[in-house]
Amino acid sequence: MLTTLAVANYRSLRDLVIPLGRLTLVTGANGSGKTSLYRALRLLAETAQGRLIATLAQEGGFTSTLWAGPETISRTMRQGRVPIQGGPRSKPISLALGFAGDAYGYAIDLGMPSPENPFPLDPVIKGEAMWTGERLSRSSLFAERRNALVRLRMSDSGVWREAMDALSPFDSMVTHCADPADGFELLSMRERMRDWRFYDALRTDPDAPARRPGIHTYTPVLASDGADLAAALATIRAIGDARTLDETIEAAFPGSRLLDDPAGLRLRQHGLLRPLGPTELSDGTLRFLLLVAALLSPRPPELMVLNEPEASLHPSLMPPLAHLLKTAARQTQIVLVSHSAALIAALRETGCCEEVRLEKSFGETAAPDCESPAWTWPKR
Ligand SMILES: Nc1ncnc2c1ncn2[C@@H]1O[C@H](COP(=O)(O)OP(=O)(O)OP(=O)(O)O)[C@@H](O)[C@H]1O
Ligand SMILES: [Mg+2]
Structure with missing residues (x-):
């Protein structure tokens, strides 16, 4: 069972981590972010089908689906003492999606393509991680992608092995490194995600x-x-x-x-x-x-x-x-x-x-009534 859904910088979901139960009811006023949350789950499922980038393109492309507000909304902006404004970025642009459950967790981080990329409207996959259990940590991590490099940890010896060093920035390790021999956990997660309806x-x-x-x-x-x-x-x-x-x-x-x-x-x-x-x-x-x-x-x-x-x-x-x-x-x-x-x-x-009640505040979706589960995004 999935216990946590995490979304960053996707439409109005600037930074949302919510708990999931056996039956979770997501409610909220018009425009609060309910459909965005539905689509975020759907994008994760599309990743397992190899269609994440294509689905984002159908939704209007990376720049349209990326959070349109400032990188952070400061306290003075919330108090109305300074206008909502962008300012210089402290972190690279990232749209990230992830989930964790009692068996395993997965997260994917998308970023801007480099200027020489032939498809400047498509995002590129900067990082991916898969781990066992509910929380990503150095000891629970067992599959990691950083740009084109994918490493897998062998379940018997615990030794890390390079599985691929030239994975295309548009392909996910979930579809390209799920091997019955040494990427078995990835394969099993992919098959379960493909079954989501x-x-x-x-x-x-x-x-x-x-x-x-x-x-x-x-x-x-x-x-x-x-x-x-x-x-x-x-x-x-x-x-x-x-x-x-x-x-x-x-x-x-x-x-x-x-x-x-x-x-x-x-x-x-x-x-x-x-x-x-x-x-x-x-x-x-x-x-x-x-x-x-x-x-x-x-x-x-x-x-x-x-x-x-x-x-x-x-x-x-x-x-x-x-x-x-x-x-x-x-x-x-x-x-x-x-x-x-x-x-x-x-x-x-x-x-x-x-129940997860969504509410929009300063353009950003929040779930004010639920306690956010602990969550760690993979490092770039
Ligand atoms: N790139 C973006 N950045 C920030 N906000 C966005 C972006 N794209 C869409 N939005 C806003 O996200 C909000 C959430 O939209 P969503 O469709 O998820 O609402 P909803 O809760 O399903 O509403 P409804 O009940 O009307 O269907 C909308 O107000 C929309 O204007
Ligand atoms: Mg809706």
Whole structure:
């Protein structure tokens, strides 16, 4: 399980270190930094897929995603005695992301390319570190990258070995030095990160992928766009927790039942003579079914991250959704971003979530109610 997420100089997250629990609810007003936190986790997952730099480029490039405020906000600036201003930098430009858990931790540090770099808009990877346990230290470190040089510590002898001396500044050691023989820990971490799942803006409009006809094939993981909803629900019924599936649908839509129809998704609803298919379901009903399919996956990932899942759901659906989240959190760690008062209240009622409330102060996201876990960034 991940216990800490750390972000530096990414959008409004200038210096944020937050604790993560089994089920973490991230809340906050509009513009407080919730989606930035979701994206920071997503960028870490993209690192394991070799797509970090490309994803940053899609977000507008390094200079757009880099913290746009001053390097530090002094006390006199906060008191309004001097204007917010930049001044000479004391440290190099760095956008850094990292996490730690009970098994291992990882951090990556991105910086400005040198003037001769042919891709001046892309950041370069300046450093990476992987360690065992919750805190980076000289004794817990076992894989380290500084610019193009990667060193690994042998788990049996404890001796450091140079694994690569010319790693491209756009490639991560997580994808390029994960070797089954001597980079086994990197490989195992990479595979676990590749399994993290993200659900954001699951579409329910008339052209939504989830409304297209779909046949029942073995689908233990719902696609991130929900295109294989029918198959994912049928797979839960066949090899997963069919009872919770039926109970959740009954709690959300009393008298309704999902039918086992190989032709696709069919929902029998109270009072109707025939079941309805995916093109006929309401936006809220379809979204709820998408969340059920994601959360009851028969192959639960280590981590699932949901961004504002409650959009278009009526407040009456929040208690069944909260119950479903609580059930899913027994198998998978969940980070949930939401500003729905109804969902927050329903989750508090379950008593199983830890809350991280974000707030913006001087353009910077802070989590004033939680104690920041201890965190050390790798050295450049
Ligand atoms: N490079 C940057 N530097 C500093 N702040 C930035 C940067 N890019 C975006 N921001 C600001 O970061 C803030 C957080 O945005 P984010 O999308 O995470 O908010 P949110 O909490 O998800 O809000 P909403 O509830 O409206 O979706 C916004 O106010 C945005 O203006
Ligand atoms: Mg948002």
